[in-house]
Amino acid sequence: MSEHTRQLDSGRPRDLPMARSMCWHCQSEMTGEYFCGRCVKVQPLSKELDYFTCLNLPRKLNLDEQALEETFYALSRNFHPDYYATKDEGEKAISLGNTALLNTAYRTLKDPVQRAEYLIRLEAGSAKDIRTSPPADLFDEILELQEDLEEFRSLSAGESVERRQELLEKLQAERQALETRKAHMEERLREQFSRWDALPGEAEGAAAAQAQKDAVLTGMQEILSNRTYVKNIVNDLVAATSPAGDTERNIWH
Amino acid sequence: MALIVGIDLGTTNSLVAHMANDGPRVILGARGQAKVPSIVGLTDNGLLVGDPAKEYLVRDPSRTIYSVKRFMGKAVADVADELKYFPYTLQEKGGVIRIQVGEKTYSPPQVSAMILKELKLRAEAHLGEEITKAVITVPAYFNDSQRQATKDAGLIAGLEVLRIINEPTAASLAYGLQQNTQGYIAVFDLGGGTFDISILKLKDGIFEVLATNGNTHLGGDDFDRRLVDAVIRDIDAQHGVKVEDSPELMQTVRLEAEKTKIRLSDESQALMAVSLPGGRGTYERTWSREEFEALILDLVEQTMTPCRHALSDAGLETGQIDEVVLVGGSTRMPVIRSRVQALFGKTPHCDLNPDEVVALGAAVQAGILAGENREMLLLDVTPLSLGIETMGNVMSTLIRRNTTIPTSAKEMFTTYVDGQTGVDIHVLQGERELVKDNRSLARFQLKVPPLPAAVPRVEVTFLIDANGMLNVTASDIRTGESQSVQIKPSYGLTDEEVESMIRESFQFAAEDIRARQVIEAKTEADAIIMATEKALKRGADLIPAEEIQSIRNGIEELRAATTQEDHRLIRARIADMEKVTHHLAETLMDATLKEALESKKLSEVID
Numbered sequence: 072m073s074e075h076t077r078q079l080d081s082g083r084p085r086d087l088p089m090a091r092s093m094c095w096h097c098q099s100e101m102t103g104e105y106f107c108g109r110c111v112k113v114q115p116l117s118k119e120l121d122y123f124t125c126l127n128l129p130r131k132l133n134l135d136e137q138a139l140e141e142t143f144y145a146l147s148r149n150f151h152p153d154y155y156a157t158k159d160e161g162e163k164a165i166s167l168g169n170t171a172l173l174n175t176a177y178r179t180l181k182d183p184v185q186r187a188e189y190l191i192r193l194e195a196g197s198a199k200d201i202r203t204s205p206p207a208d209l210f211d212e213i214l215e216l217q218e219d220l221e222e223f224r225s226l227s228a229g230e231s232v233e234r235r236q237e238l239l240e241k242l243q244a245e246r247q248a249l250e251t252r253k254a255h256m257e258e259r260l261r262e263q264f265s266r267w268d269a270l271p272g273e274a275e276g277a278a279a280a281q282a283q284k285d286a287v288l289t290g291m292q293e294i295l296s297n298r299t300y301v302k303n304i305v306n307d308l309v310a311a312t313s314p315a316g317d318t319e320r321n322i323w324h
Numbered sequence: 325m326a327l328i329v330g331i332d333l334g335t336t337n338s339l340v341a342h343m344a345n346d347g348p349r350v351i352l353g354a355r356g357q358a359k360v361p362s363i364v365g366l367t368d369n370g371l372l373v374g375d376p377a378k379e380y381l382v383r384d385p386s387r388t389i390y391s392v393k394r395f396m397g398k399a400v401a402d403v404a405d406e407l408k409y410f411p412y413t414l415q416e417k418g419g420v421i422r423i424q425v426g427e428k429t430y431s432p433p434q435v436s437a438m439i440l441k442e443l444k445l446r447a448e449a450h451l452g453e454e455i456t457k458a459v460i461t462v463p464a465y466f467n468d469s470q471r472q473a474t475k476d477a478g479l480i481a482g483l484e485v486l487r488i489i490n491e492p493t494a495a496s497l498a499y500g501l502q503q504n505t506q507g508y509i510a511v512f513d514l515g516g517g518t519f520d521i522s523i524l525k526l527k528d529g530i531f532e533v534l535a536t537n538g539n540t541h542l543g544g545d546d547f548d549r550r551l552v553d554a555v556i557r558d559i560d561a562q563h564g565v566k567v568e569d570s571p572e573l574m575q576t577v578r579l580e581a582e583k584t585k586i587r588l589s590d591e592s593q594a595l596m597a598v599s600l601p602g603g604r605g606t607y608e609r610t611w612s613r614e615e616f617e618a619l620i621l622d623l624v625e626q627t628m629t630p631c632r633h634a635l636s637d638a639g640l641e642t643g644q645i646d647e648v649v650l651v652g653g654s655t656r657m658p659v660i661r662s663r664v665q666a667l668f669g670k671t672p673h674c675d676l677n678p679d680e681v682v683a684l685g686a687a688v689q690a691g692i693l694a695g696e697n698r699e700m701l702l703l704d705v706t707p708l709s710l711g712i713e714t715m716g717n718v719m720s721t722l723i724r725r726n727t728t729i730p731t732s733a734k735e736m737f738t739t740y741v742d743g744q745t746g747v748d749i750h751v752l753q754g755e756r757e758l759v760k761d762n763r764s765l766a767r768f769q770l771k772v773p774p775l776p777a778a779v780p781r782v783e784v785t786f787l788i789d790a791n792g793m794l795n796v797t798a799s800d801i802r803t804g805e806s807q808s809v810q811i812k813p814s815y816g817l818t819d820e821e822v823e824s825m826i827r828e829s830f831q832f833a834a835e836d837i838r839a840r841q842v843i844e845a846k847t848e849a850d851a852i853i854m855a856t857e858k859a860l861k862r863g864a865d866l867i868p869a870e871e872i873q874s875i876r877n878g879i880e881e882l883r884a885a886t887t888q889e890d891h892r893l894i895r896a897r898i899a900d901m902e903k904v905t906h907h908l909a910e911t912l913m914d915a916t917l918k919e920a921l922e923s924k925k926l927s928e929v930i931d
Contacts, residue, residue: 144530151701152730152790156486156693171732171787178727 096161105149105169113150115165121193122176132187132264134180143177184298187260187291190267195288206297209252213304216245224311239312246308249301256298263291328457328486328694329447330494330686333436333474335393335543336516336653338362339683340443342451343696348498348687350680351450358680360446362516363390364438366425369843369889373442376847382579385411385571387425391545392439394517395421395432396477397469397815409549409578411571419815431817434825436477441829444481458483459690461682463518464490465538465630465707467753468765468794469815475793476817480825486693488791491515492522493704494685495651496531498676500700501688507646508534510634512664512672513682514627515652517543521631523638523645532703535637535726537630542623544585544654550619551581551611555596559607565600573601588613589656617659624663631667637726648672653679703728706788708763713750717759722786725755732787736801743774749784751794751811764814770798771807784809845894849886852898853879856905859912866911871904878904 093100094107094114102108105116116125123130126142148154150173155166179185223238267287271280330348332339337359341350350358357375365372365380365388372380381388389412395403400416407414413424422429440460447455460483462474471488478485492511499505505526513520520538524531555577556567567573580598587594588611598607617624635642648664650672655661664672676684691697706729711721722733737747747770754762772780781801788794799806812818817825856879864872882897 144528147530147703148698148701151703153487153689153692153701154695154698157695167730167787167789170790171730174728174731178731 095165113155113162113165113169116169116172118172120172122179122189125173125176126180128180130190130193131268132183132190133261133268134186136181139177139180143173146173183257183260183264184295187264188295191288191292191295194284195292206300209301212245216242216304216308219245220307220311242308242312246305246312249305249308253298253301253305256294256301260291260294260298263287263294267291326457327451327453327455328459328690329443329455330683330688330690331440331443331458331460332491332494332683332686333393333440333460333462333477334362334515334682335391335518335545336362337679338439338443339680340447341680341683341687342447343687343691343694347501348684348691350683351447353446354449360439360442361390362393362439363388364392364435365389365843366428366430367843368426371438372843372847373438376844379847379851382572382575385575388575389423389425389430389435391517392423392432392435394541394545395423396436396473397467397471398432399815406549408568409552409574411575418818418821419813420817431821431825433473433477433817433822434480434829436474437480437825437829440477440481440483444483456482456484457486459487459489459686459693460485461489461491461494461686463513463515463538463540464492464520464522464536465518465540466490466792467540467708467763468792469763469813470540471791471793472813472816475791476822476825479822480829482826482829485791487689488793489686489689489702490520490522490533490536490704490707490792491518491682492520492536492651493524493531493533493702494683494689495649495676495681496522496524496526496685497688497700497702498681498685499649499673500526500531502676505647508638508640508644509647509649510631510645510668511649511651512627512631512655513538513651514654514660515543516654517541517545519543519627519630521627521634523634523640529699530701530703532728533705533726534640535634536705536707537634537637538707539626539630542626543652544582546623547585547620547654547657548578548581550623551585551616552578554619555581555598555607555609558609559598559600563600563604563607565604570601573598584611585616585657588616589658613658620659624659627660628663628667642668645670650674651678651681704790704792705729706731706792708753709755710765710786710788710794711752711762713752713759718757719752719754719759719762723788727788729788729792730790732785734783734785737770737772737782737784738778739772739775739780740777742776744777744780745772745774746770747772747782751786751796765794766796766811766813766816768796768809768811770809773800773803782807841891842889842894845891845898846886849882849894849898852901853882856901859905859908863908863912863915866915867908871907874904875908 094110094112096112097107097110099107099109101114106113126139126146128134128139128142147170150166150169152163152166152170155163158166179189219238219242223235223242226235226238270283270287327342330341339350339358339360341348352358353360360374361378363374363377363381365377365384367380367384367387377388381390394406398421399419400414400421403414403421415422415424415429420431422431423435444455458478460474460478462471466474474488475485492513495513496509496511507526509524509526511520511522511524513522518538518540519542520536522536523534525534559565559567567577577598580596584594584596593610593612595608595610600607645668648668648670650661650664655674655678661672688697688700689702692700692702705726706723707725709721709725710723711719712735714720722735723731737749739747748767749770750759750767751765752759752762753765756762770782770784772782782798783801784796784798786794786796796809796811797806798809856875860872860875878901882894882901885894885897
């Protein structure tokens with residue numbers, strides 16, 4: 072059994088996991104973690120609950136994916152609507168709300184990019200910075216690529232076969248170069264993950280600690296917005312150069 | 325806890341199953357048959373469902389409805405290119421197809437409800453108690469409107485639909501229960517009208533769907549149509565008969581094509597024969613499996629793209645799939661099996677009957693909902709992205725496809741103009757950029773207090789529940805008041821329509837049962853008369869003259885009985901017939917046996 076399941080089982084007190092300190096049903100003081108100790112009714116999770124706390128994880132970025140999955144499965148067994156089909160409407164509603172929150176928390180933390188974006192939002196409270204112009208070191212390259220892409224789109228199939236083929240090959244090579252760059256950015260993001268996880272706790276020199284934190288968060292934010300920009304260009308390239316009928320939007324972050 | 329049954333409401337066949345003490349069991353009909361053909365005959369004398377309706381189909385195609393599942397949650401424009409294959413006229417009201425039969429029209433949920441009622445009766449007869457709760461399966465790739473239509477069908481049939489569950493996922497439950505599998509599995513589900521592929525991760529009793537994809541308009545029906553088209557061309561060229569001009573002939577050709585397709589799964593060639601009306605002769609052709617496969621090659625190929633999409637969405641390579649499971653009657657076709665095997669590089673599983681596995685899985689899910697099974701838990705996903713229309717006719721995605729359900733997304737809305745009192749919201753489902761390329765689900769108007777522009781703040785929560793269906797709630801952030809949202813479905817019945825269809829179905833229920841018994845008895849009597857006359861021709865020389873006369877008298881009495889609306893009388897005459905024909909039947913059987921033995925001897929001599 073892994074470290075964290077033991078924590079779950081021992082019912083270690085957690086930060087604000089439930090919406091209220093009284094059972095919604097029997098009004099007795101809450102002693103259990105997710106269920107009332109007296110009437111055994113499921114309790115609603117607080118809407119303010121952050122995803123790390125929800126999944127019983129420290130606010131770190133390199134996380135134990137297997138532990139994450141085990142906790143998710145264990146909590147799903149606590150909350151899933153399939154196990155509340157015969158219960159009253161109140162419990163059904165709580166089961167639905169809790170599971171929807173749990174599913175969102177799991178989905179967000181499972182994906183490294185979403186996890187980082189979520190952490191930045193949680194720590195810095197800032198909205199996602201959407202980049203609209205290319206990162207400085209990519210400026211010329213992207214400009215040329217956009218022109219080629221425009222020309223490729225304007226040439227309909229059938230005419231200027233050679234030029235089309237030439238552009239197609241060039242765009243495909245560009246796509247590969249950008250994918251490599253994106254992978255490189257993800258590596259750098261991982262480095263920031265380790266820096267974040269190594270930051271000292273709250274107790275030691277609050278001001279200095281905060282400055283360090285902010286530096287890491289800003290660094291990650293920069294990488295993430297550059298990555299999003301590159302990813303969108305890659306998606307455009309994929310959409311423009313893949314054969315018709317295969318143009319579903321890519322759902323990956 | 326009242327019993328909950330699991331129902332597979334299929335395009336071609338439907339089944340009902342329940343959890344017995346030793347596991348899920350399909351409930352059989354009176355004659356031991358598991359499948360109820362999803363066919364409804366709306367005769368002048370009442371309703372026929374299943375096998376009797378299938379027999380009635382070639383007699384009166386314009387009053388017999390089949391493959392109604394293809395119309396669920398659809399408008400006429402959605403099915404325009406396949407209208408020529410259907411013998412009935414379609415209309416549309418409020419974005420919902422209405423099938424015209426005689427003077428009346430029926431919505432697809434009403435017709436599906438007739439099939440569900442038949443299954444409900446079958447389950448009640450077997451289990452000895454009233455059944456009011458069910459789990460009903462739908463193709464995983466069904467959108468919200470199609471799921472809602474299925475739920476409406478349940479309501480109209482007097483069933484509380486406790487859960488709408490995806491067919492491939494249901495199949496995985498049945499397999500998982502049987503084999504205690506762990507790892508990644510791919511469920512390839514090709515039925516009569518729909519195709520689904522689902523990728524799941526099985527671990528410690530948790531069935532987590534990672535991705536699903538499919539095509540709700542691709543299945544056995546489409547394979548049949550390719551063969552039908554070829555036969556229509558043949559008949560026109562060889563006999564100068566236009567099959568499309570005769571609905572009865574069209575249905576005969578369709579049923580023969582289906583039979584030929586099924587035979588070609590086991591045999592390398594099959595003879596197809598259709599007798600043409602008006603003494604125009606008989607169309608005969610031997611189809612080889614290769615010829616048939618050549619006709620459907622592109623359709624088979626169409627199942628491959630969704631598989632690749634699903635794998636990519638699951639973040640897996642084909643090599644990582646531990647097991648492949650085949651579901652649905654169409655996966656009996658060797659060409660499908662070899663194509664699936666080639667894609668995944670694994671021999672697919674088909675240990676459980678592909679026709680029954682979905683119903684069995686629905687029964688397993690029913691057991692979970694009833695609280696009888698806490699070992700297994702299904703975590704399913706929404707198959708399509710959900711979003712709203714934004715400026716420039718673009719869809720803005722709120723919930724991405726393959727998100728684990730239940731799930732919710734919140735969106736804040738405000739006003740553009742001072743004093744504006746409403747905000748129109750258009751909900752969409754699909755994967756494309758532009759509104760027009762996605763499916764419109766519903767429209768609603770948010771009520772907003774008249775205030776300066778951009779001051780009101782209304783938060784709307786879009787929640788997809790465990791059935792994969794949308795629920796919308798809204799609350800005013802300034803006042804904290806929640807408001808009810810009146811949704812107008814784009815392709816669905818209104819609550820009032822469903823209500824009135826439920827009432828109508830109750831009203832006619834008693835009448836239906838009586839009429840049905842009469843029609844079933846008459847259909848059976850017709851078949852017996854035909855068979856007896858045939859037997860008399862063959863056996864006239866083998867039995868005494870007085871016996872022939874008493875059989876003739878029996879036929880006349882049975883025929884007279886069928887002119888009256890009394891099923892008991894008809895049944896009594898049928899029983900009489902069985903008595904007087906008993907000796908003839910035995911004699912013929914002996915003769916046949918003797919013939920068979922003699923011909924065997926003859927062949928042995930020749931060898």
